[in-house]
Structure formats: C-alpha cells, structure tokens
Amino acid sequence: MQNEIALDKIRLRTFPDPILRKRSGEVEVTQQVKEAVKRMAGIMYANNGIGLAAPQIGVNLRMFLVDTGDGLIEFINPTIVPLKSRMTKMEEGCLSVPGVGVEVRRIDKIKVSACDSSGRPFVREFSGLKARAIQHENDHLDGKLIIDYLNPLSRIVVEGKFRRGGKKQKKTCEVACYDGEGRTRRS
Numbered sequence: 001m002q003n004e005i006a007l008d009k010i011r012l013r014t015f016p017d018p019i020l021r022k023r024s025g026e027v028e029v030t031q032q033v034k035e036a037v038k039r040m041a042g043i044m045y046a047n048n049g050i051g052l053a054a055p056q057i058g059v060n061l062r063m064f065l066v067d068t069g070d071g072l073i074e075f076i077n078p079t080i081v082p083l084k085s086r087m088t089k090m091e092e093g094c095l096s097v098p099g100v101g102v103e104v105r106r107i108d109k110i111k112v113s114a115c116d117s118s119g120r121p122f123v124r125e126f127s128g129l130k131a132r133a134i135q136h137e138n139d140h141l142d143g144k145l146i147i148d149y150l151n152p153l154s155r156i157v158v159e160g161k162f163r164r165g166g167k168k169q170k171k172t173c174e175v176a177c178y179d180g181e182g183r184t185r186r187s
C-alpha cells in the first residue's frame with residue numbers, strides 16, 4: 001500500500017467537489033503523510049475549526065484531526081465503536097459546506113482505535129463535543145456530509161443552491177468553532 005499525495009494540490013475543498021463524496025483508503029504513514037497532516041492542521045486552525053478530515057483538503061486517505069480546545073489529536077486509520085450512551089442533537093457546521101447548519105443526532109460516547117502520524121497506535125474513549133467531532137470527521141472518510149442528515153426536500157433545495165453556484169461562500173466552521181482561548185462555540 002502506497003499513498004501518493006499531491007501536496008501542491010492541497011487546499012480546502014467545498015461541495016460539490018467529487019473528492020468529498022469518495023470513500024477514502026487506508027493510510028500508510030510516510031513522510032508525505034506527515035507533511036499533509038501538518039498542512040491539514042494549519043488549514044483547520046486558520047479557519048477556527050475544531051476538526052478537519054483529509055478529503056476536505058483533497059486527500060482521499062483515512063485520517064482526520066480534532067482539537068476542541070485542549071490540544072490536537074491525530075486519527076489515522078480510525079475505527080469507531082459506539083458505547084452504551086444517550087443520543088444528543090446539535091447543529092453542526094462544515095467548512096466544506098459553507099453557510100449551512102444541520103442538526104445532527106449522534107451517540108454521546110465512543111471508543112476509537114487509531115494511530116497518530118508517528119505510527120503509534122492508541123485506543124481511547126471520548127464523549128460530548130469531542131465524540132461528536134470525531135463522528136463528523138469520520139463521516140468525511142466515507143464520503144458523507146452533514147447535508148445527508150437533512151430531510152430529503154431540504155437536501156434537494158440546499159444541494160441545488162450549491163450546484164447552481166448561488167450559495168454565498170459565507171464563513172463557517174467545522175462542527176463548531178474554536179475561538180483560540182479554550183472555548184468552543186457553535187458555528
């Protein structure tokens with residue numbers, strides 16, 4: 001397995017870019033992968049996102065980042081198992097679907113197995129906003145976007161606006177916004 005990453009083509013991708021709809025492949029950690037992760041973090045922080053997934057920067061590999069205000073966590077080749085807990089609802093934003101907020105129901109607690117960009121494996125449990133952000137980013141690896149959680153009619157309307165290019169590129173945040181001072185706020 002070898003990943004070829006066009007580092008010069010890395011930039012934030014927005015719907016309807018077909019890259020966002022592809023299922024991403026397993027990652028073999030290379031120097032190039034580490035460089036892509038570094039750039040992904042730069043783009044995430046520059047846009048005040050609390051997460052970012054590789055397909056969003058044009059790289060179809062199974063990796064994403066999350067930082068809800070207490071440090072960056074890298075997830076490479078993640079596997080997520082839901083833990084017995086309640087479902088919670090929150091309006092989420094997405095840097096790849098600017099200007100759109102969608103209320104998404106997600107499970108509150110999860111267990112994640114993954115490795116970091118040094119290839120070190122870990123297993124950790126997450127809850128609350130972090131668990132939500134991880135599930136949102138993991139959706140990106142399977143080509144799933146927040147608009148897929150809309151009811152069918154709203155989805156047709158929103159997608160149509162993007163396809164016609166009529167949707168203003170309003171500023172938005174990934175899942176929720178991070179204000180750089182340890183606080184997160186909704187997009």
Ligand SMILES: [Zn+2]
Pocket residue numbers: 093094095096136140174175
């Ligand atoms: Zn997103």
